[in-house]
């Protein structure tokens with residue numbers, strides 16, 4: 001059976017066949033899109049020397065402790081006032097420094113007597129204080145936001161300051177979802193007669209939206225080979241990049257998916273990975289003239305399905321778009337954990353920052369049966385319990401993936 005790393009790498013190689021286009025979107029619609037160009041600073045930032053405090057602008061001279069007030073400069077005033085070492089102007093945060101000024105004295109450090117500004121006893125000034133220099137944040141023509149950044153409000157702030165009202169981003173992958181199972185009913189129904197609600201369409205749809213890809217819901221279908229065949233054909237006939245199915249990939253009598261995928265012309269790349277939950281992962285490629293579709297057959301179990309999505313699909317999409325993944329962290333285990341197989345376990349867990357110790361501690365979130373949706377819902381990370389280990393000891397450092 002393939003190890004997690006082997007399976008991951010095979011999938012990654014196949015991702016390289018996917019194609020993406022570059023599209024232009026308005027900056028307001030760019031949230032969580034992946035930038036397909038560098039955004040360049042079209043001005044110096046800040047564009048002029050300005051004050052970072054409300055106060056008084058002076059020409060620094062260690063001998064001088066008081067100045068004549070000759071005016072004021074609000075932000076944006078475009079003032080032509082200039083000063084010498086005996087004069088000062090009141091200046092607001094963000095206002096351009098008057099000619100001759102190199103230093104700002106904050107309001108709270110001076111006493112004002114009519115038109116005389118005096119440095120308070122004990123207040124100190126150093127040359128250049130509270131001045132934001134032209135271009136100190138970003139120089140004209142330098143890269144403000146790098147290609148392959150997933151645009152967050154902090155990046156959009158800078159892009160807006162550079163006047164980038166439209167930006168080039170990669171078009172999102174179109175990702176289909178098809179659930180299979182005789183027991184499934186719509187979530188608006190009260191499940192009766194051994195049925196269960198088809199929740200995977202919802203978790204996967206929103207997991208896809210969460211990484212700003214484009215979900216297409218093909219609903220769910222009974223475990224009848226002819227129905228599955230028909231549904232698969234119609235899904236694969238659309239211009240999807242990725243199709244995710246759930247259910248029907250285990251070894252049960254009604255787990256038809258593998259055979260039917262072959263029947264409709266998909267190439268099986270692998271089946272089963274040495275992990276828990278999510279072992280029966282099926283990975284196929286459906287080759288078409290225009291573009292190939294990667295197919296992930298995830299187990300039907302909602303917990304396994306989301307583990308499979310997070311580990312193999314989401315992370316590979318991030319890799320494809322060169323997005324830095326900084327979701328792995330180390331935490332101190334708060335309890336012993338045991339397992340009696342040589343699979344890699346992904347344990348739904350809850351990590352918490354321990355202020356006094358300056359580290360994260362982590363404990364598992366409820367029972368780890370693959371049916372435990374409540375434990376999953378209460379978790380905030382997946383703890384990695386490696387293949388070769390049978391015990392993780394309390395107090396040990398473990399690797400976790402933030403969710």
Ligand code: AMP
Nearest residue numbers: 179181198199200247248250299300301
């Ligand atoms: P399977 O992978 O088809 O053997 O299904 C494994 C378990 O997941 C069974 O208990 C199913 O009832 C459940 N299951 C399958 N599909 C779904 C779904 N779409 N939503 C929620 N649970 C499901």
Ligand code: MG
Nearest residue numbers: 181247248300
């Ligand atoms: Mg089933």
